Amino acid sequence: MYPLSGAAAYDRAITLFSPEGKLYQVEYATKAADMGTLGLGIVYKDGVLLAADKRVTSRLVVSGSMEKLFQVDDHIGIVASGIVGDSRALVDYAREVAEKYRFAYGEPIPVHYLAREIAKLKQLYTQYGGIRPFGVVMLIGGYSEGPHLFETVPSGALMEYKAKAIGFGKKEAMDVLEEKYKDGMGREEAMKLAVEAIRAGLPEGEELSPERLVMAYIEENGFVKVSEEEMKRILG
Numbered sequence: 001m002y003p004l005s006g007a008a009a010y011d012r013a014i015t016l017f018s019p020e021g022k023l024y025q026v027e028y029a030t031k032a033a034d035m036g037t038l039g040l041g042i043v044y045k046d047g048v049l050l051a052a053d054k055r056v057t058s059r060l061v062v063s064g065s066m067e068k069l070f071q072v073d074d075h076i077g078i079v080a081s082g083i084v085g086d087s088r089a090l091v092d093y094a095r096e097v098a099e100k101y102r103f104a105y106g107e108p109i110p111v112h113y114l115a116r117e118i119a120k121l122k123q124l125y126t127q128y129g130g131i132r133p134f135g136v137v138m139l140i141g142g143y144s145e146g147p148h149l150f151e152t153v154p155s156g157a158l159m160e161y162k163a164k165a166i167g168f169g170k171k172e173a174m175d176v177l178e179e180k181y182k183d184g185m186g187r188e189e190a191m192k193l194a195v196e197a198i199r200a201g202l203p204e205g206e207e208l209s210p211e212r213l214v215m216a217y218i219e220e221n222g223f224v225k226v227s228e229e230e231m232k233r234i235l236g
Helices: 024-034 084-105 111-124 170-180 187-201 228-235
Strands: 039-044 047-053 069-073 076-082 136-143 147-152 158-160 163-166 213-219 222-225
Touching (some): 024 076, 039 136, 039 147, 039 187, 047 076, 047 187, 069 213, 076 084, 076 213, 084 111, 084 136, 111 147, 136 163, 136 213, 147 163, 163 170, 170 187, 213 228
Antiparallel strands (some): 039 163, 136 147
């Protein structure tokens, strides 16, 4: 049996660094997450907006069964891109953490605390043999002492953003967000910007419809999912 060389010599175990300082399994997980459907978050004056493209691939699929945007608590939501099973497992974990915090302290969990707990679990799955990293990138948006938006990636890195896109087409969507995002914008303006950014990230020839778009906003009074009628209006 010949010894392995190059990347193949270092991508068999999650705990093995390559000579370039890379963990190839983490990089593969990141690529899997980047191939998921487009999602984004935008912080505006009174809250944070989460939106995602469900990309329904068949008219036989019940669009409501495709989950891209999850409510974690009354004041927190998550948009995920990547392996669907991984995202559901992490959302279940997030809901459990939020519930335990509320039970222990008698108050809602801060957004930054929950984001950090998810990131810690992701990082844990990069340093033990016999497991693999979570192939999912998440945007965690919520309202606790103001609106907040965090991104967690398969490596366990955590960053707070004013606006962020994830998934396939994120470069084009980020170009729109970086050009047109403004501090202090209102909810309506944020919704229109989200639609413009998602449209920019769609594959050529595809159209954005109310059936393939899911959107929610979180303000001081809680999590609100945008109705299909409202999205029709926003889409024009």
